[in-house]
Amino acid sequence: MTDTSIISVKNLTKMFGDFTANDNLTFDVKKGEIFGFLGANGAGKTTALKIFCGLSFPTSGEVKIAGFDIYKETEKIKKNIGYMSQKFSLYEDLTVKENIRFYAKIYGISKNEIKNKTEELLEKLNFSHALNERIKDIPLGWKQKLAFSTAVFHNPKIVFLDEPTGGVDPITRRQFWDLIYEAAENDITVFVTTHYMDEAEYCDRVSIMDAGRIEAIGKPEELMLQYNADTMDEVFLKIARQ
Amino acid sequence: MNKQAIIISGISKNYGDISAIKQLSVEIQKGEIFGLIGPDGAGKTTLIRILTTLLLADEGFAVLEGLDIVKDYKKIRKIVGYMPGRFSLYQDLTVEENLSFFASVFETTIEKNYDLIKDIYSHIEPFKKRKAGDLSGGMKQKLALSCALIHKPKVLFLDEPTTGVDAVSRKEFWEMLKKLKAEGITVIVSTPYMDEASLCDRIALMQNGKFMTVNTPENIQNSFKKTLFAIKSDDKFRLLNDLRNYEFTNSVNIFGQKLHYTDKRNNVSENDLLTWLKNKNHKNTETEIVKASIEDCFIEYMSREQLAVSSRQ
DSSP, rough: OOSSEEOOOOEEEETTTTTTEEEEEEEETTTTTTEEEOOTTSSSSHHHHHHHHTTTTEEEEEEETTEEEETHHHHHHHHEEEEEEESSOOTTSBHHHHHHHHHHTTTTOOOOHHHHHHHHHHHTTTTTTGSSSBBSSOOOHHHHHHHHHTTTTTTOOOEEEEEETTTOOOEEEEEEOOOOOOHHHHHHEEEEEOOOOOTTTTEEEEEETTEEEEEEEEOOOHHHHHTTSSSSSHHHHHHTTT | OOOOOOOOOEEEEETTEEEEEEEEEEEETTTOEEEEEOOTTSSSHHHHHHTTTOOOOOOOEEEEEETTTTTTTHHHHHEEEETTOOOOOOOBBBHHHHHHHHHHHHTTTTTTTHHHHHHHHHGGGGTTTSSGSSSOOOHHHHHHHHHHHOOSSSEEEEEEETTTTHHHHHHHHHHHHHHHHHOOOEEEEEEEEEEGGGSSSSEEEETEEEEEEEEHHHHHTTTSSOOOEEESSOOOHHHHHHHHTTTTTTEEEEEEOOOOEEEESSOOOOOOHHHHHTTOOOOEEEEEOOOHHHHHHHHHHHHHHHHHHHHHO
């Protein structure tokens, strides 16, 4: 982790008609940081996430993602980020190999590099035997690990994870976090939303949103101290019930 | 009067070559909140669908409030409430229409059983003219629960009612379940969230179609035999890797800000560990002996099962 900002958000506001989905957000994420973006359902997380990925424009405010301007350089942003969500990431009817190749080609990776990196990746995940299995036939935990690996296949500067780990057993969930830590060690910034409050504690820093605003931001241990709580779950409940 | 609400004996179910649940047996007491705790694919939904008479078991039998789940399925359907995983609401009907619909199916009215659902329904009543499809996740969950309760069931089945719901709504939901228990309703609830296990009277830890254990959360936690250390240092990832390669490590897992560690030796002290950490150049280290959580126990049971499988192969 360094002190360079990789995500810089200043006074970001997003309105839908009269409804303020994001209300004057200001925060920075440092390079190589694991940043948890938390909030109740409807707090405005997805709206902000779409803006950061270059899929939607703010109503006002300045946002820079990997040094690129959110208004003028959305295509450059897309090349420099990875994205994964629980709901959508891999094509169910394509095989493991086809999914990897599909994503790698979209990001313009050369044939040779795809071949080498695919072998490396399958070996790391212990997936070599499943190369020609269709995604719909492999277990959920494998899907999640593969989805994450394809999201960082092109070595993005930032990877956005939108509730990546629902429904898997505690061992598989931890194996997934191993991949996240490894990515962060390789200077990929990880921006993650989750409903698992213990996962919030795995993050270097977290922000907690409520009704469109960031109500708290900091290291998990600082927030627990500040809110006089033993767990992030308690912090979250205290903020949401204010 | 029988004390058991449900008796399950040797229930198995296969889908083609895949064995979804294997020889499950358990007795659930009246008025109990019984939790099925396990990940996707553990067999929670299959078991719930068999008990609600929506699916036939391949082997075994079950009795619910004295009724056979195969022979007496029509009677059983009148006395159970079922809230499936993806809330079975009619998206195009309003909140009120959904509730009236479920009431009329069970030949009752909203007014007749209003007392039972009042606490839950009052949260969404201001939106009763809104279509169910336009509700937030937390509100859908409350409506689905109201619909499952409108005929005053004796046994209530909830299949992952809190999945994808935020921590605040989850907390409120569990408070509601406690009130239902006070009304004498037996509740069978499945969840992948280990932290919700402690809110149940008894739980079954499920994995690969089997009950790894069935007991009270407290007894399961107390059955954790090894001394469990919570360890912390400035560089958690390096600490994790160092401990994984340490010759005396029995298990090491991330838990929030800390690592949970058990040692192969019997009499290891916090000081022994701190000395080793210092030699490995870890800064700002802290260790503490902690009580095992349900998640620690789940991991421990899973590892034991995996060991048993690999020793058989």
